[in-house]
Amino acid sequence: MKKIVIIGGCAAGPKVAAKCRRMNKENEIHLYTNEKIVSYSACGLPYYIEGIVPKIENLIIRTPEEFRDAGINVHLDHTCTKIIPDEKAVIINNEKVRYDELVLCTGARAKDVKIEGGHLKNVYKLRTIQDGIAIKEKMKTAKTAVIIGGGYIGIEILEALIANNIKVTMLEAGEQILSNFDNDIAKIIQNYIHKKDGDKVEIREKTKVDKIVGKDEFVGIITDSGEVIEADFCIVATGVMPNTEIASEAGIETGRSGAIRVDNRMQTNIEHIWAAGDCCEKHCLITKIPMYISLGSIANKEGRVCAINVSGGDEKFEGVLCSFVTRYFDFTISTTGLTEQHALEYSKFINIEPISATVKKHDRAGYMPNTNEITLKLVADKRTGEVLGAQAVGKGDADKRINIATSALKSKMTVDELINLDLTYAPSFGTPIDPLLEAAYKLKKIIDTKRHS
Amino acid sequence: MKKIVIIGGCAAGPKVAAKCRRMNKENEIHLYTNEKIVSYSACGLPYYIEGIVPKIENLIIRTPEEFRDAGINVHLDHTCTKIIPDEKAVIINNEKVRYDELVLCTGARAKDVKIEGGHLKNVYKLRTIQDGIAIKEKMKTAKTAVIIGGGYIGIEILEALIANNIKVTMLEAGEQILSNFDNDIAKIIQNYIHKKDGDKVEIREKTKVDKIVGKDEFVGIITDSGEVIEADFCIVATGVMPNTEIASEAGIETGRSGAIRVDNRMQTNIEHIWAAGDCCEKHCLITKIPMYISLGSIANKEGRVCAINVSGGDEKFEGVLCSFVTRYFDFTISTTGLTEQHALEYSKFINIEPISATVKKHDRAGYMPNTNEITLKLVADKRTGEVLGAQAVGKGDADKRINIATSALKSKMTVDELINLDLTYAPSFGTPIDPLLEAAYKLKKIIDTKRHS
Numbered sequence: 026m027k028k029i030v031i032i033g034g035c036a037a038g039p040k041v042a043a044k045c046r047r048m049n050k051e052n053e054i055h056l057y058t059n060e061k062i063v064s065y066s067a068c069g070l071p072y073y074i075e076g077i078v079p080k081i082e083n084l085i086i087r088t089p090e091e092f093r094d095a096g097i098n099v100h101l102d103h104t105c106t107k108i109i110p111d112e113k114a115v116i117i118n119n120e121k122v123r124y125d126e127l128v129l130c131t132g133a134r135a136k137d138v139k140i141e142g143g144h145l146k147n148v149y150k151l152r153t154i155q156d157g158i159a160i161k162e163k164m165k166t167a168k169t170a171v172i173i174g175g176g177y178i179g180i181e182i183l184e185a186l187i188a189n190n191i192k193v194t195m196l197e198a199g200e201q202i203l204s205n206f207d208n209d210i211a212k213i214i215q216n217y218i219h220k221k222d223g224d225k226v227e228i229r230e231k232t233k234v235d236k237i238v239g240k241d242e243f244v245g246i247i248t249d250s251g252e253v254i255e256a257d258f259c260i261v262a263t264g265v266m267p268n269t270e271i272a273s274e275a276g277i278e279t280g281r282s283g284a285i286r287v288d289n290r291m292q293t294n295i296e297h298i299w300a301a302g303d304c305c306e307k308h309c310l311i312t313k314i315p316m317y318i319s320l321g322s323i324a325n326k327e328g329r330v331c332a333i334n335v336s337g338g339d340e341k342f343e344g345v346l347c348s349f350v351t352r353y354f355d356f357t358i359s360t361t362g363l364t365e366q367h368a369l370e371y372s373k374f375i376n377i378e379p380i381s382a383t384v385k386k387h388d389r390a391g392y393m394p395n396t397n398e399i400t401l402k403l404v405a406d407k408r409t410g411e412v413l414g415a416q417a418v419g420k421g422d423a424d425k426r427i428n429i430a431t432s433a434l435k436s437k438m439t440v441d442e443l444i445n446l447d448l449t450y451a452p453s454f455g456t457p458i459d460p461l462l463e464a465a466y467k468l469k470k471i472i473d474t475k476r477h478s
Numbered sequence: 479m480k481k482i483v484i485i486g487g488c489a490a491g492p493k494v495a496a497k498c499r500r501m502n503k504e505n506e507i508h509l510y511t512n513e514k515i516v517s518y519s520a521c522g523l524p525y526y527i528e529g530i531v532p533k534i535e536n537l538i539i540r541t542p543e544e545f546r547d548a549g550i551n552v553h554l555d556h557t558c559t560k561i562i563p564d565e566k567a568v569i570i571n572n573e574k575v576r577y578d579e580l581v582l583c584t585g586a587r588a589k590d591v592k593i594e595g596g597h598l599k600n601v602y603k604l605r606t607i608q609d610g611i612a613i614k615e616k617m618k619t620a621k622t623a624v625i626i627g628g629g630y631i632g633i634e635i636l637e638a639l640i641a642n643n644i645k646v647t648m649l650e651a652g653e654q655i656l657s658n659f660d661n662d663i664a665k666i667i668q669n670y671i672h673k674k675d676g677d678k679v680e681i682r683e684k685t686k687v688d689k690i691v692g693k694d695e696f697v698g699i700i701t702d703s704g705e706v707i708e709a710d711f712c713i714v715a716t717g718v719m720p721n722t723e724i725a726s727e728a729g730i731e732t733g734r735s736g737a738i739r740v741d742n743r744m745q746t747n748i749e750h751i752w753a754a755g756d757c758c759e760k761h762c763l764i765t766k767i768p769m770y771i772s773l774g775s776i777a778n779k780e781g782r783v784c785a786i787n788v789s790g791g792d793e794k795f796e797g798v799l800c801s802f803v804t805r806y807f808d809f810t811i812s813t814t815g816l817t818e819q820h821a822l823e824y825s826k827f828i829n830i831e832p833i834s835a836t837v838k839k840h841d842r843a844g845y846m847p848n849t850n851e852i853t854l855k856l857v858a859d860k861r862t863g864e865v866l867g868a869q870a871v872g873k874g875d876a877d878k879r880i881n882i883a884t885s886a887l888k889s890k891m892t893v894d895e896l897i898n899l900d901l902t903y904a905p906s907f908g909t910p911i912d913p914l915l916e917a918a919y920k921l922k923k924i925i926d927t928k929r930h931s
Contacts, residue, residue, distance in 0.1 A: 036910070069845055069905045083845040310900075322903035325910040329919075330898070342898055350902035359902055392522055392536040424907050425878045429885045435899055436889030445783070445795055446888055447763075449803035449812055450775030452522045454877050457489070457778040466782075 033130030034058025037302025040328030142237030175202030362414025388421030486583030487511025490755025493781030595690030628655030815867025841874030
């Protein structure tokens, strides 16, 4: 019988707890969270704000009672402040709690806002259930908002606000929104947002926020060029950072990314201390270089692998491909692997020569009523033809093609092998030669031409 | 300058012609078809009958004029009756036509009906544009129909008829409808049809048709147990057979399947004679055994490869995975690779020990409004863990998962490798752990248990 202590209650923590329970009926399992609820879908918060998900309770995956019924001790409102590896103990709400195995699922938080005025009332971030409730409440009486940050959380909040008739100014410090896409693809997304909702949304790239202004309450922001933008409220969505302070203080190694370093069994450098989810560094299967990404799908998989190993099994989590999907209303935004831009940056460190091809195609037979276009960009290594990444966006079924590419990436498939892949076809579902295969063929021709020239 | 003669005008033929043109501007290209139109989507015919595709013209991909404008000589209503390889000539409409390269894209036809009464008026098959027009016309004045055959064409016609308020009796001679699915999965499809349209459809398995009766016009059918089923019209959808007569007579080799044998460059056993599409035998990438399947997606890919080789290039078509999708209204029916039943049959010839796991899961986050269930069955080889096939059906997004499995099959991915595949996730698109990965995990556990027992 072992005592397993898990710190963190959103995605990975509850997954570890539930899986540890299924693996072994004897072990004593304790799940501690500093929140007032446990096991919820943070990814669903934008849709709660939008109103598609009617009640916040809908986002709760398992209640504390369900965990307790399964024999898992859930401790809400309990904050872990210190890990003492030598004593195999943690300090939680000022009390010492001993463990046999400790699992850190401390997650990530919105990046510390260093903008002056970030503390003002009506300045929000979106990470927890409480954040979601607060934004939804504020939205009811507001007409205008500023979103700081054009990443995917920014885009998801944008949909929620636009659907509720809020006029939005989105400010992006970088060259483009959605930095996990190439600039040409990000532009297509942005054009769609403008085409659909140009009267309600203004997106400004290369615009840094100098300060947030207001007396007690938010009044507006001042850009680095001195311009003032007023609004009823503000959401800061400038990305997340892993919660690793208590880990670092205890001598648990973190990587260059700042996240906790784990091996492929989710073990940290200290014996009997494990980690999973958004607090962990990831291993990129393409570059083999450690990196950081925060996604619920990865947290769940890491949690499962971690639980098996904590329970005495032997399972490996090989790494990630940074596969990602979101939407702006009916417009799908999806990617896997490296963008061309990222591949070019990595080509300084690893032996690749990135090259790309883009196609714009129907997602289904052109004569079917539910047909829409997608734009698909495929990136490969010119030398080997190996697929390096794919991006697909549009009102059509883009995500399907990206997941095929994900599987191809995992197997190190070449463009040549991809071209004749026997994908399903029927008029309601695709085209005789799928857009992904069209892109592969186009890319192969480019590669062949460059090889011969 | 070469003279390229292509026989067949539906999918593969036009693809070969168009691609040959793009490959080489000098060659003389002739496309002969015994139909009155060329280059159309036969796969779209059920949706024309249903009324989703408003006009038959919508199904035409390229008109004869467009081909002629591209410098391709299109000959409608021209039937090829003989190939004379020694003279490098064919007999078309009683005239001798010489070729430098001959490409056979003669397609497939509805299996010759050997049922007594198959010639009667109001007994239809669905293969050509003319068939589609005739069925749609008949449907306008009819109230009841019999469909003989529960394959995918039968199911697609069923949707078309039910949508037009025709009461249908479907008769299937075999144990189950849709023989490219396992019995347990076919049952789920059939249950859905009954649940949705039980008042309009009766499906009878293990029911052979003894004869079709009527004086001049169709009146009804008599089953082998002597039962009479009357209806206003009848559609025979008992499968297709390749059109290979002229090829066989000329000494072109056909395989055990009856279809034309080609190498991976789409060349027949006779020099300068090529073949592509539904008239050709296929190479199964999993079993490595020749087989026959008739699908537009494969015809297009073979056509492209064939055209490149005919034009002097060097391209290979490695083979098929029998990936397939169709629908019954909002219910998706999709598969790739081997069913468990087929894998068991093949295990007499090849070294596999098939084993399967089935999961029933949401296709998206449970709290999203557009969430539906899918049932997914994954088949793998117990000894190696290699994926052998997958079937997914349901009102949810089943096809996405099947195409991921297709890519995995092509790469000979094992269940272990599949489990942690980094698929995209967002509440509108999937679940944190995808149903396909859930099935892989379930299957891995079964394999592990059996290995240890």
